[in-house]
Amino acid sequence: MKRPSRRDVVLGTAAATALSAMPRHALAQAGEEIETYGLSSFGELLYPQDFKHFSYVNPAAPKGGTLAIQLKQGSGNQNFDTFNTLNIFVLKGDGAAGIGATFDSLMTGSGDEPDSVYGLVARGVRVSKDKLTYRFLLRPEARFHDGSKLTARDAAFSINILKEKGHPIYRAILSEVISVEPEADDVLRVRLSEKRSRDLHLVVAGMPIFSEKFWQGRDFEAATLDPILGSGAYKVGHFEPGRFIEIERVPDYWAKDLPVNVGQNNFDRIRYEYFRDRTVAFEAFKNGTLNYNEEYTSRIWATGYDFPALREGRVKKETLEDGGPVSIQGWYFNTRREMFKDPRIREAIGLAFDFEWTNANIMFGLYKRLTSYFENTDMQAKGLPSPEELALLEPFRDKLPPSVFKEPYTPPASDGSGQDRKLLRRADELLREAGCKREGNVLKLPNGQPFTIEFLENSAAFQPHTQPFQANLKRLGIEAQSRIVDAAQYQRRMDSYDFDMASRALSGALTPGDELRVIYGSEAGKAPGSRNIAGIADPPVDALIERIARIDNRKDLNIACRALDRVLRSGQYWIPMWFKNADWVAYWDIFARPDKHPRLGSGAPGTWWYDAEKAKRIGKG
Secondary structure: OOOEEEEEHHHOOOOOOOEOOOOOEEEEOOOOOOEEEEOOOOEEEEOOOOOOOOOOOOOOOOOOOOEEEEEOOOOOOOOOOOOOOOOOOOOOOOOOHHHHHHHOEEEEOOOOOOEEEEEEEEEEEEEOOOEEEEEEEOOOOOOOOOOEEEHHHHHHHHHHHHHHHHHHHHHHHHOOEEEEEEEEEEEEEEEEEEOOOOOHHHHHHHHOOOOOOHHHHOOOOOOOOOOOOOOOOHHHHEEEEEOOOEEEEEEOOOOOOOOOOOOOOOOOOEEEEEEOHHHHHHHHHHHOOOOEEOOOHHHHHHHEEEEEEHHHOOOEEEEEOOOOOOOOEEEEOOOOOHHHHOHHHHHHHHHOOOHHHHHHOOOOOOOOOOOOOOOOOOOOOOOOOOHHHHHHHHHHHHHHOOOHHOOOOOOOOOOOOOOOOOHHHHHHHHHHHHEEEEEOOEEEEOOOOEEEEEEOOOOOOOOHHHHHHHHHHHHHEEEEEEEOOHHHHHHHHHHHOOOOEEEEEEEEOOOOOOHHHHOOHHHHOOOOOOOOOOOOOHHHHHHHHHHHHOOOHHHHHHHHHHHHHHHHHOOOOEEOOOEOOOEEEEEEOOEEOOOOOOOOOOOOOOOOOHHHHHHHHHHOO
């Protein structure tokens, strides 16, 4: 299985890492340019120029078997519940799972480092002294699946068309690319604006490469069920829209022996099954239709894994260490709605969510409360602002609430009763301060309209958590209810910001950069389909994001992110949910894996492989 590329990271809003510092070894001088086999944000590359494979793979891993899973992390226009297009790179349609693995990029990352990339289609890159021009040196052996040569012309076409016609997220992150041109079949020149962010050249290096010839006479922005020609380790196989899709390993994949690929892409077939109901999906895992499952529901993890195949040892259940950043999950307010303009109202609503009761009674005490936008990292704000943080915040003092200059906002712990009277009284005070009035059992907004909230959801999975929360809102006089819609309607409404409140989980980041613009930036909040679902439009946030995107050392990055964390937390844009520091996985005992896992992840199931002997022993061979 192909590990997530940098473009997946950006579009899935995990950390798109950066490359502003050149590694201090394995460099060659070429006039005013420096040539290197890899790029890193803040220092040396972990792997030397002659590395044979990443340390966390088994270079002798056999190929074979099928991995049958669900889509659990998406990017672009992908939908967890259905699909009707194989083009995941535009806004239109519901994109299919697995498509990213069918495309190569110029460079790709390591699971041991948060901010390094190594050559894939490009064997190296020459960087100008001012770091505004990058000449990627392409491998002459690179090929598309039909055998045609992959050239710099294809790479230039790909970046340019994504900038012009791609998903709004692509257009946003590529906006400071000045030009992309082929200088020769094997040389791609990329020129960046002086306003470029620290991350932009890494973003470019991680873009999918299309065949220009394939797209001649085709509409790039259209939804399509025609497989798109790629050059990656997998290609599209059998599929039925909305039901399943298989991607098949390419036996003669041109890059299979490159160090960045050795020991990976081990399954002959990866089959993604679609289920709109989590209970049905879990039954599919229990009966073997799915053979690997990452569990996100605490109730099922605590009580559901008691079935014959597990008791007999044919299914394994494990908690795997994961050194990566935690997901940032919460209910987000759509601050484009007039009723959510006042942060006091947003804070009051947050006080009605009793995490302590929810964790104890619904989630078996398995989670911790999320408080920060950079949870569980050195970028998380704590205590009073440091002098270095104050230096960043002071220029905006007149535009920031006083709370930014105190200890960062942290949701208060409840008494665990499910309806903490002290917190509900404080919520009522905040609502009244914001101009709301109580008339009997109905809370009226400052404009006199009854206060009603619709939670938009695409499944009933969060109902056990949401309903007690909504009951507390009812005690405050707010009529709150959930609207559960089908996957396609949910995606359309989220893309057009047609909701009051909605939950969203965003991958955490160890080296934040460009992706912060598409999550919290003002311009992104105006564009359809952005990750800024809250509609955050705050000049200090924008200014801090721009600073973060250009910082060239980790110490200053941590300081700036702490400052941003304070500003975002004071804005009350979300009601933070919960997190855990490990992966819950269950799988049929037909896999083997390396002895070591990546430093920034569990490696499951991307570095695993099919074990035929194990499969025979449990009757799955």
